[in-house]
Structure formats: structure tokens, C-alpha cells
Amino acid sequence: MDNRMLMTPPGSPIILIPAHNEQDTVGAVVQQIRRLGDWPVVVIDDCSSDDTARVARAAGATVLPLAIQLGAWGATQTGLRYALAGGYPAAVTVDADGQHDPASIPDLLAPLAAGEADVVIGAFPARASRNLRWAWAYFRLLTGLRIEDITSGFRAYGAAAIAVLASHEASLLDYQDVGVLLILRRKGLRLAEAPVDMNPRTAGRSRIFHSWWAVSRFLLQTSILGIARIGFKPASDRRDDPD
């Protein structure tokens, strides 16, 4: 990617919203974010069959249209590649369903700006059902990650994290949570958590925790990821091709 796609001067964080068939909520989310700050807002349209792209554009977002559905992580990574190409110093991922309260975005960005962390995860433990709590505890045990809201998609990534996650290495992940955190840890990046607000009305809904079949697949795939990485030491000396 060259620098021609640089849309706004670097310095400002970029807001990334992966969206698949979210025409009812994505417009409000974009408008809310634009009222809060002068950040560029990018909606990654994950091959929606509804009006998501048009609604997002009308609300003032830049839309990255995916030709095939890549899932939440594939869409997020598209946004991170965009952020990398544009030279943005930070990227915040926000769900398009209105679950994440944009008012918490500055809370996520603060530890990055202070140089305290490379990635900040927005934590809202109150949303967790009993099953989700169980899953979190299991993943913490399996991976050794010391993060409470391990599956939160409300995160801020600094420049180093953006570069790592935009790479080929992160392209075969199917879920945006544990596998992503494991890659970041392996690269020696610092993870931190910040308490955020989430909309309790929609925060309970999850793309994964709605059917037993989806949950089982998620648990199995993520377990394999976790087990396969046992013994990998955090290393920051390994290098990857940018693209």
C-alpha cells in the first residue's frame, strides 16, 4: 500500500467499525462517535446484504467494502491494514451494534498516549453471563493472559500493535479475541485493561454465545490456538514482512 490513501494527516487516532448487516444501528454509532471527536471513522462493510454501507457513508464514515465475508476479525484486520497504510498512531475498534459506548473511547486511548501500554482492552465485566464468565476463566487458565474481559472487541491498538496485527501472520485467525491477544503477547507488546461502559441492552448479545454449536467451535478452535502456543516465549526480535 502506498501513501496515497492517507486521508487525514497522521496524529489522530482512527476509529474502526466492522459491520455485517447492521443498517439499523451503524448510522447512530458513527454519528455518536463523530459528535465526540474529530477522529476519522471507518466502517468495514463485511459483505452486508442490507444497507449498511450506504447508511454508514451517509453518517459520514469512510466505508471499506469487502467483496467476500471475512468475519469480524477479517473485517477488523482490513481496518488495521488501512490504519497502517495511513500511518495512524492508534486505532480503536468499536462494534457496530451499539454495544460499546463511544464516550469511553478517550479512556481507551489514554494509556496508549501515556506510553503505558501497546494495546488497551475495554473491560465491562458486568455484561458477562455465567457461561461467558466460565469461558473467560478457562481462557485465562489456558493462555496465562491476565485480562478480565478477554473477549471484548472494544480495544485501542497502538502503532506497534497495528503493524503486528496487519501482518500475514494474523490473517488466518477466525476470531478477534484470544488468538489476537496471543500474537500480541508473543511479539512482546504490553496489554492493559481499562474499564468502559457498554450498553447493557445489547451487551449481552454475542455473535458467538448464541448457539451451542457456535460456542463449541469457538472453544475448540481457541483451545487449540492456546495449546499450540504453549512454550512460545514473548519475542520482539522476530520480524515480519509488512505485506
Add this chain to the structure above:
Amino acid sequence: MTYHITSALLGLTIAFGILFLVRRDHLHGPYAVWWLGVAVIAVLLGLFPHITDWLALRAGVGYPPILVIVLGFGLLLIKILTMDLERSRQERQIRRLAQRLALLEVQRPPETTPPDPPA
């Protein structure tokens, strides 16, 4: 003599099927090499089934046909494993390509996106 005919027919059918597909360009280069190898082995074992007996004797296998089955099964496993490796590589490439396409498309204003074909 009849089992010789059956075996030869089987071997030749497999080999000619593969040759047909390779000649029609249905198989990408590296795969064509593998399958031509399979065709050669199918012809050899089909025309000279005693090769199996000879091999089994050397390998200390008491029941020669099982040697063919075990070897065939092992090769199939290897083949399937490499297929999944290849599919994973392609999946990565497809995802990168779709993302690259989205990054390129965003540089054009929305009104220049190709219109739907006229009804």
C-alpha cells in the same frame, strides 16, 4: 489368469483417467506431477501384480495385498495433509486479497462504483 486382467484393467483405467485430465489441463502443475506418478504406479501394479508379492516378501509382510493397502493409505494421508496445508495457504491469500481490494475500492468516490447491471 482372470485376476491379471482385472488388475490390468483397473490400473490402465486409473492411469488413462489421470492422463486425460492432465492433457486437458485440469490439473495444476505440481498436482499433475503427483498424479502422473500415481498413474505410473497404477499401471505397473496393474500389469505386474507380482511386484507386490516380491515387495511383501522383502518387507517381511505375510499377506501381500495388505502391503498395497497400507502404503496406499499412508500416501492418501500425506496427500490429504498437504491438501489442507495448501488450502490454509490459499485461505490466507484470499483474505489478504479481499482486504486489499477493499482498501483499493475506498479510494474511489462511492458514485463511481459500478452500477448494478440493467434489469
